[in-house]
Amino acid sequence: MVTVRPYKFDQDALVVFLTMEQVKARELPVKDARLSAEFQKLLEAGVFEAAPGTQFPALLGRKIVLFVGLGKAKDLSLSGLRLAVRRALLSAPLSRTETVELILPEDNRENVEAAIEGALIGTYAWKKYVTRKKDDRTVEHKKIFIAGKDQPGYAATAKVAANVNFARALVNENADVTDAVYLEKVMKDIASGHKNVKLEILGRKELAAKGFGLLLAVNQGSNKKPRVLIASYTGAPGEAFTAVIGKGLTYDTGGLNLKPTGHMETMRCDMSGAATVLSLLKTVLELGIRKNIIFACGVAENAISANAYKPGDVLTSFSGKTVEVGNTDAEGRLVLADVISYVIQQYKPARLIDLATLTGAVSVALGNDYSGLVSNDDALAGALLKSAALSDDRIWRLPSYPELREAIKSKIADLRNTSSWRGAGGTITGAEFLRQFVGDTPWAHLDIAGTAFVEGDGRMYFGHGATGAGVRLLTHYFINN
Ligand code: BES
């Protein structure tokens, strides 16, 4: 829990974030004789210059005071502040304290919002199955007070951050728990009581009757039920709709083109797009965002069995286009293609954004801090790039151009789900497959395969596991466009 309220010096611990300039000027952001005296001692000892990444703990009576260095003001980014907040709250001196007060170098909106995110997003960790809870420093176990003037909007920032964590928990949970039926219930629970949300849930029977040949083929080897989950939200009656569509592969073994050891272990993350879409639905309802939005998830499991679809199969999509299966591990584009065609046909959105852990190639191209953006519309792409920069939910645009169509030709079908470029351009050729199903609809594809899930200790201010990629970005986009 994070609260913004005036400085009080009343919690178990106090964290003082300082720039090098503030240390040089011997200036604290708050006026407090007790704290100043302690700060003075620190300066006299010459042990703290506020170099970036440094922390210096002190005891003031029974209160823990942690001085945190932010480096030079001109080099400090909001992302750096988020990370400093994460590190401070997870630091050893604060491991036992339940209540913490934070003093930022300056009380302004940008800093406070970054600190709220640093606290909530930065300390999130998936601990459900850790039975030894003693040393749990996650956000659920701390009350955090940011010293400053409370302002309208901070509560929303905290809600969005909590919903980033909501998406993360959906991803981090075992794949056999968060299956299609579970995600259906999540959507129903979120929408329940909202008269301006209409649900359309398609199960195996409906999907077969309507001809979702690609999605059903992907799910064919699984004993899980497939689902297409659609929530249409009218927050601005009469205006055009934007559709957001999430890839919801609750597990991706690769299918008969089975993933090798080392590539399958994190594949619970393959429903991250769907988790983000569900989190966005929750966020849009909680914030009462006045937009018309279609939230859709294509949910399936890519498993192996005697029933599994096969490399070389030719499938017929909802759109009528036929697809040769070059590789059963390129399943996300199959699922998405059917959902994209259906949403366009049934809901006629003015623009469409899809989120998908689509290609491993996106991390080869961009690393793990930027999601890939591929779009057929400069205005939509531009708006998303702007929201990404302002929300720190980062994206980078990759090209889309007509000649790419060549790469996904098939001799025996209209299209193939793999490209003839072999290793090259995996992200843009994957996106090109999707583009064949969007027609003239302005479209943006967010490949979050590199950003949605952190292996190892963490990156930026995210710990291990799911990151909720896309939640802050699209919340910002919906609020501002
Ligand atoms: N779900 C994977 C992509 C992925 C890789 C997500 C790593 C997260 C981390 C996707 O379904 C996949 O397997 N893509 C293949 C496509 C290839 C067979 C054309 C890939 O990236 O190798």
Ligand code: MN
């Ligand atoms: Mn795959």
Ligand code: ZN
């Ligand atoms: Zn996949």
